[in-house]
Amino acid sequence: MIAIDYQSKLPLYEQIAGHFQALILRGALPPGSQMPSVRSLAMELSINPNTIQKSFSLLEAQGYIYPVKGRGNYVADTTALAEREKQLLLEETEELIRRGRELGITRPEYNAVLDRLYREGETI
Template identity: 50%
Template structure:
């Protein structure tokens, strides 16, 4: 589920946060499903429990998870989060279009690359 890349320059807790975000946004982790306990996940990953606690705190701050006192951490309803991520990606696309136009990439070339990307994605499904 979570794989730590020790060659990655980012802190381990950020890697844990990013991986959980991916799993939540892709629907692998269902809303209201329980996350592993801090202690269990720390043992599985062979890292300090404080690192997992920090990652969980960050995920909760961002709205990806919620805590229930004495029960643990659970996945939040992610519909809003998915829509926010889609909006963020579409803003990035607009920025890319602007940059592409500035350096002379035509609409046709740009769209062909977008279509190529979607076709490659379809091969994995």
């Protein structure tokens, strides 16, 4: 479920939080579903439970999960978060396309990249 890259410059807690963010936004972890316990995830990944707790705290601060006293952490309704992420990504894409046009990248070149990326996504 979670793969850690020990060669990455990103801290472990950010890697873990990033993986959960992706799972939540894709719907692999639907709203209301219970997150794995800190202890079980720490054992599964063979890392310090404090690292997992730091990841969960980050996810909670960002609105991806919420705690229930004595019962664990649960996935929040992230509809608004997903929309915000999509908007940010589209804005970044627009900026990249503007920069590309300034460099002479043509629409067919962009379309070729989009077609390739979406074909690759279909095989996953």
